[in-house]
Structures are given as C-alpha cells and as structure tokens.
Amino acid sequence: MTALSFETFPPKSLNASFHLWDTVKAITPLGPRFVSVTYGAGGTTQELTQEAAQTLSKTSGLRVAAHLTCTGQSREEVLGTAKRYAKTGITDIVALRGDAPGGGAFEPHANGFSNSVELIEALAQTGNFNIRVGAYPDSHPDAASMAQNIDWLKAKIDAGASEAITQFFFEADSFLRFRDACTAAGINAPITPGILPVSNWASAQSFAKRCGTPIPAATVVAFDRAAREDRADLFALTHCADLCDTLINEGVDALHFYTLNRPELTVQVCRALGLAPAATLRKIA
Template sequence: MTALSFETFPPKSLDASFHLWDTVQALSPLEPRFISVTYGAGGSTQALTQEAAQTLRKTSGLPVAAHLTCTGQSKSDVLRTASRFAASGISDIVALRGDAENGGAFTPHPEGYANSVELIEALAKMGKFNIRVGAYPDSHPDAASMAQNIDWLKAKIDAGASEAITQFFFEADSFLRFRDACADAGITAPITPGILPVANWKRAKAFADRCGTPVDVVTATAFDRAEREDRAELFALTHCADLCDTLVSEGVDALHFYTLNRPDLTLKVCRALGLVPAAAIRNVA
C-alpha cells in the first residue's frame, strides 16, 4: 500500500481555520503518515504555524510535521520554537532554509543559521525530532548545477535528516532521474515525491515559475487546451493520477501531496489510484 502524507498551510482568519480543519478531516480517513504545516516566506507565518501545528496535533490525533526555517531569526529564536513544538508533542520537523519574504535573495540573520545544514545539525543535537528536508528534482534555483544540488541534499541527510520531500514537478522522469542520481551519490535515505494536484493552472504555472520548476511545452499546451475546452478539472485529475501511477509502478512507496488546503482534487486522485479512504461497514436496512 502506498503511504500518503499531506501539506497544509496555516490559516490567517477564523474562516480559514475552519477550512483547514475541514481539509484535515477530509484527508484523515486516508490514514496519512503525517500532516505538515508550512512556514511563510521570511518566517512570516511563524506564530500561525506554531498554533496550527499544535492545534492539529491535539485535536486530530494525527502525526503533525511542523515546518521550521532559519530565515529572519536568531539561533536562540529557532531553538526556542523547536522546544515549543517538542513540548506540545510534535516530534516531526520539516527543516528548510526558507526564503526571503520579499522574494529576494536569502540573507542569513546576523545571529542565525547560515543555511539548512546548520539548522538540521542543531535540531539533531536536541535529540527530539524526526527531521525531514526539501529536495529539488529540477535543481534548486540557487544551486550552480545539479551535482551541487545533490551534494547539498547529501549534506542535509548527513547532518541528521531521515527523509527528503521533493519540490513538485510535472513529469515523472524528472523525479526518477533525480532519484537515480541521488542513489549514485550515496544517498540512501528515502526521497518522497511532492505532488501538486493542479486545481488552478494559472496559479500553478506562476508558482512553478517562482520555484524554478520547468514546464515542458506539451504539458503547458495540454493544460491550456483543457481550460479553453472547459475540462480543466478532468484533465488535472487524469494528469496527476497518471503521474502518481507511473511513480508507484517505478517503485515509489510514498507520496506527499501539496493540498493548498483544498482536499477535493487530492481525494479524487487518491481514489483513482485505489487508495480509497477507510470506511466502516454498515448494515443497510
């Protein structure tokens, strides 16, 4: 059975809080390994992330992985946040360097961690967390080459991370080539593909541009045509299900979905893959 996990983002309003709760409730029957809660660029949602992660851990009964970055914070601030997570029962951390809030170049805090490797080493020394990290099948925008991109991932694993979760991608070959290159580089930790069900193609394309995720002409043309022909949701479902099915057929045993707090398309993809929610059997009168 393919293992599942889901990413959410912290709510910024009361209505959004209810929507997040509804999202987690809709996905929980799929028995996820964990639900992750993101950090905003520049640490902009730090308090919201803490509150959402702690509340979900307390009320949902599911394992919760809190994102933690070193952007805009001193080392003591970061470790204080980590200690709060541990005290609330959260033992899973997704440790990331983080991005500048204004979209500019990353600049370390004068009293902070210089990069994700330093952050991971500090969290590992605490001895309280299972640490996951990011990985980039199409290379991180700041990496000079794919080789350097893989070297950074190996350094993060060597620093104490147990698993990597990738940035989203549109073609299965992007992940499979990356997985093979990581294995050749001596990386033995699991690398879980990050999957983005495309509920809105225009937004997904803009997101891909910001992240440096390439979109080939065939894929872009197909999404554009589907929108013009008013069958965008059907095509998005088919594309995502085919992508996941290819990955599973190539030996991938875990998938991580970026839900954007909209569970419907993710649920449909999982059903298409045969990963249906667990349900109690009821007698029908």
C-alpha cells in the same frame, strides 16, 4: 500499500481556518503517516504555524510535522521554537533554509544559521526530532548545477535528516532521474516525491515560476486546451493520477501531496489510485 502524507498551511483568517479543518477532515480517512504545516516566506507565519501545528496535534489524532526555517531569526529564536514544539509533543520537523519575504536573495540573520545544514545539525544534536528536508528534482534555483543540488541534499542527510520531500514536478522522469542520481551519490535516505494536484492552472503556473519548477511545453498546451474545452478538472485529475501511477510502478512507496488547503482533487486522485478506503453501503431495511 503506498504511504501518504499531506502538506497544509496555517490559516490567516476565520474562513481560512474552516478550510484547514475541512482539509484535515477530508484527508484523515486516507490514513496519513503525517501532516505537515508550512512556514511563510521569512517566517512570516511563524506564530500561526506553531498554533496550527499544536492544535492539529492535540485535536486531530494525526502525526504533525511542523516546518521550521532559519530566515530572519537568530539561532536562539529558531531553537526556542523547536523547543516549544517538543514540549507540546511535536517531534517531527521539516527543516528548511527558507526564502526571504518578497522573493529576494537569502540573507542570514547576523546571529542566525547560515544555511539549512547548520539548522539540521543543531536540531539533530538535541536528539528530540525526526527531521525531514527539502529536495529539488529540477534543481534548487540557487544551485549552480544539479551536481551541487545533490551535494547539498547529501550534506543535509549527513547532518541528521532521515527523509527528503521533493519540490513538486510535472513529469515523472524528473523525479526518477533525480532519484537515480541521488542513489549514485550515496544518498540512502528515503526521497519522497512531492505532488501538486493542479486545481487551478493559473495559480499552478505562478507557483511553479516562484519555485523555479519548469513546466514542459506539452503540459502547458494540454492544460490550456483542457481549460478551453471546459474539462480542466477532469484533465487535472487524469494528469495527476497518471503521474502518481507511473511513480508507484517505478517503485515509489510514498507520496506527499501539497493540498493548498483544498483537498478535493487530492482525495479524488487517491481514490483513482485505489489508495482511499472504499465507501461502504448501509443495509436498507
């Protein structure tokens, strides 16, 4: 059975809170091995992330993984956040360098961690956390080459991370080539593909541009045609399900979905793959 996990983001308003709780309600029947809660760029949602992660951990019964970045904070501040997570029972951390607010170049805090490897080492030394990290099948925008991209991932695993979760991608071959290259480089930790169900094509294109994720020309043509023909939802479901099905057939045993707090398409994809529990019919007298 393919293991499932899901990413959410902390709400910034009362209405957004409803979206988060609806998301959790929708994905809980899928039996997630964990649910992650993101940080904003530069740690801009730090307090919201802590509040959402701790509330989910206490009330949902789900295993919660809190994102933690080192952008704009001292070592003491970052580790203080980690300590508060541990005190409330959250021992899963997704450790990331983080991006500067506004998309600028990363600048370490004067008294902070210089990169994600230093952050991972410090978290690992506490002995309190199961640490996951990011990975980039299409290479991180700051990496000079794919080889350097893979070297950084190996350094993060060697520093104490137990698993990598990838940035989303649009072709299964992107992940499969990356997985093979990581194996050749001696990376033995699990690498879980990150999946973005495209519920809004315009937003997905903007998101991909910000993340440095290339979109194949054929994919652009197909999504654009589906939108013109008023079948965008059906095509998005088919595209994502086909992508996941290919990965599973290639030996992938875990998927991580970026829900964007809009779980409907994610749930439909899981049902199409046979990964959601079947609905039961009550007997009618």
